[in-house]
Amino acid sequence: MLIEVVGLGPGDESTMPLSTWKTLQESRSPIILRTKIHPSVPALTEAGISFTTFDHLYEQHGDFETLYEQMAEELLRLATQHKKVIYAVPGHPRVAEQSVELLLKKATACGVEVHVGAGQSFLxxxxxxxxxxxxxxxxxxxxxxxxxxxxxxxxxxxxxxxxxxxxxxxxxxxxxxxxxxxxxxxxxxxxxxxxxxxxxxxxxxxxxxxxxxxxxxxxxxxxxxxxxxxARHPLYLADIVARLRHPLDGCPWDLAQTHETLIPYATEEAYEVAQAVLEDDPAHLQEELGDLLLQVLLHAQIAAENGDFTLQDVFFGLAEKLVRRHPHVFGQQSASNAEEAEAMWKSAKAEEKQRDSLSLEGNETPLSRMSDVQTGQDALNYAFDVQKRAAKVGFEWNCIEDVLEKLREEIIEFEEALNQNDSKALTEELGDLFFTLVNLSRWLKMHPEMVLRKAVIKFVRRFERVEQAVHESGRTWQEYRLDELDQLWQNAKL
CATH class of the missing domain: 3.30.950.10 (Tetrapyrrole methylase, C-terminal domain)
Incomplete structure (x- = not known):
């Protein structure tokens, strides 16, 4: 069983390959045209070449994929019935001809040979x-x-x-x-x-x-x-970022950045995105999403320069994760509501963590209790959640007095690092001090994020009162002594 596919060329019979003309003229097998709406077809009729077409199928289907699928199946049926058929398509059989591509895929399973002949494409x-x-x-x-x-x-x-x-x-x-x-x-x-x-x-x-x-x-x-x-193309934007990081004539600020120095900017931009959402301001949201995307592109560019990964790796990893965690969309499972979809996401995520916990020898090791604490949050919330998780298994101070004692200990260690002018130790000790303060707020059943936010709001409100007092005095900030500013501050507290 054989299907011989030939191309009619891009125009009238003058563009048709001679081999195609001979095949059609000498054929004793059925000839099927994908469509008779082609400039070369009148010449076939004048030459007395008999053929049928698939034009009637175009009226039966609303999409081309289903249409070409039926064409391929019909050709295979005719080949089984007549042992050989000729299939003629516009242009070249292997250029922008989906019906031929589908035919080639299906033919092997049906035991039908497909020979693709000549043709001139429209290119x-x-x-x-x-x-x-x-x-x-x-x-x-x-x-x-x-x-x-x-x-x-x-x-x-x-x-x-x-x-x-x-x-x-x-x-x-x-x-x-x-x-x-x-x-x-x-x-x-x-x-x-x-x-x-x-x-x-x-x-x-x-x-x-x-x-x-x-x-x-x-x-x-x-x-x-x-x-x-x-600029509408995302990869061109990535090229701009790469240009900013060019070692010879890039931007000095961008060149000075590292993964670590960019951390504050990523969190800042994420908060600004949230603020734009709360303001219900689409134009502002568009701008802030761009600023957040810049952080992604900068980190990916730095990683590429270090040989760690590329932006394409980021795209690939995210695409794989989205498909893997949505089995109800890309797999055989189903979810009828948001709660079921979220449960599937969490289940897929748990399976990933379990696989990641396997040691190099292939032995299964228990997951850490910290493995599912969300790391993608601000440091205060992260510290709070980590401490809560540790406390659940008894890794906890006995009383609040112990926490206060630890706080005093951390202050002393911080002062020692400060006296030694040791920047590395200062960073570590200041971090320990913050961590202990988070622990203290947890003991007091106060969330550190809310406690700090209220303190900041209070400071801003009082500072604005000081600003107003300075403005009303007719003096500049530089004209005030520190003790005078302190007095304005004390007045603002009243």
């Missing part, structure tokens, strides 16, 4: 019409299945299969997610067909308003040139 006349050498970088995409993730605005792009204004409208909307509305695109219809060829350049937003769009239409999207156009 040659298209590249000639727009004056493009494909070696400059060419991306070919299917307009019926176009997705934003496929777009690369820095390279020449051809979007084929733009069969109708409806498809053109979908293509336009997808392109406008990445390209500016005014970006000029070229619509090429019936290229290579004498007397019918149409080449029209329009702004992107007018793409679906043209009347020349039909089954032989392809859209050419030239690469973007200026910053305002390029």
């Amino acid at each position: 040659d006349p298209l590249c000639t019409a727009i004056g493009l050498d494909p070696i400059a970088g060419l991306l070919l995409l299917d307009g019926t299945q176009l997705h934003i993730t496929e777009l690369q605005p820095g390279v020449h792009t051809l979007i084929a299969q733009v069969y109708s204004p409806a498809v053109a409208s979908d293509v336009k909307l997808t392109l406008m997610e990445v390209y500016p509305d005014e970006h000029e695109v070229t619509v090429l219809s019936a290229v290579g067909v004498a007397g019918e060829e149409s080449v029209t350049s329009v702004p992107l937003y007018e793409l679906d308003r043209l009347t020349e769009i039909h089954h032989l239409t392809t859209v050419y999207v030239p690469p973007v040139q200026n910053l305002s156009e390029k």
Whole structure:
């Protein structure tokens, strides 16, 4: 059983390979055309070549994937019935021809051979019409299945299969997610067909308003040139960050940053995102999300320079995690509400931690009680949660007096480090002091975050009163002695 696939070429019979013409003319086997709507078909009819088509299937299906699936199955059925059939498609059988791709995938399982013959693709006349050498970088995409993730605005792009204004409208909307509305695109219809060829350049937003769009239409999207156009692509943004970190002529501030020095900025930007959400300010939220993304890009760039990982590794790891933790979306399980979905997420996360706990010898080791404490939170909350977890197993002071004694001990150790001017010891001892204060607040059943926040609010309120007093005095801050400012502060407390 054999299916011989041949290409009709991109235009009329003059673009059809001689081998295809001979195959069709000499065939004693059934000939099936994917569609009779092709410039070369009248010549086949005039030559007395008999054929059937799949045109009737186009009216039965609302999506092309199902349509091409049925074409492949029908071809395999006919091959089983007639032992050999000829399948003729527009252009080249292996260029933008999904029905052939599906046929090749299904044929092996059915025991049917598929021979792919010659054909001239639409690429040659298209590249000639727009004056493009494909070696400059060419991306070919299917307009019926176009997705934003496929777009690369820095390279020449051809979007084929733009069969109708409806498809053109979908293509336009997808392109406008990445390209500016005014970006000029070229619509090429019936290229290579004498007397019918149409080449029209329009702004992107007018793409679906043209009347020349039909089954032989392809859209050419030239690469973007200026910053305002390029900046819509996330990887171009990553390139900007890499440029800022260039060792020869990058930004001195960006070059001075490390993972550690960036920690305060990441937490600060996360809080500002939360604030923008609470303010219900979309424009502010957009800006703050960009600032938060900058922190991700900076950390990824520093890691790439150190040889640790790349931004692509970050993308890959996150994508894998999202798929793994959503078995109700990407697997066979189901979740009918948010609670069930969250339970599946936690279950998948627990399984990951259990796998991670295996030792190098393959022996299972118990998970630490700290393994599921959320590390992605501010230090006060993190310390609070860690101490609560330790206290559950009795790793705890006997009474609050013991905590106060520990606090006094940490103050003494901090003073010693301060006297020695030991920056490393100062950092460690100050951290111990903070940690003990968190413990004290926990003993008092007061959350350290709220305690500190109230203290900050109180300070701001009093400081504003001092500012007001300075303003009303007509004097500048520099004109006040420290004892005078202290008196204003004491007054603000009343």
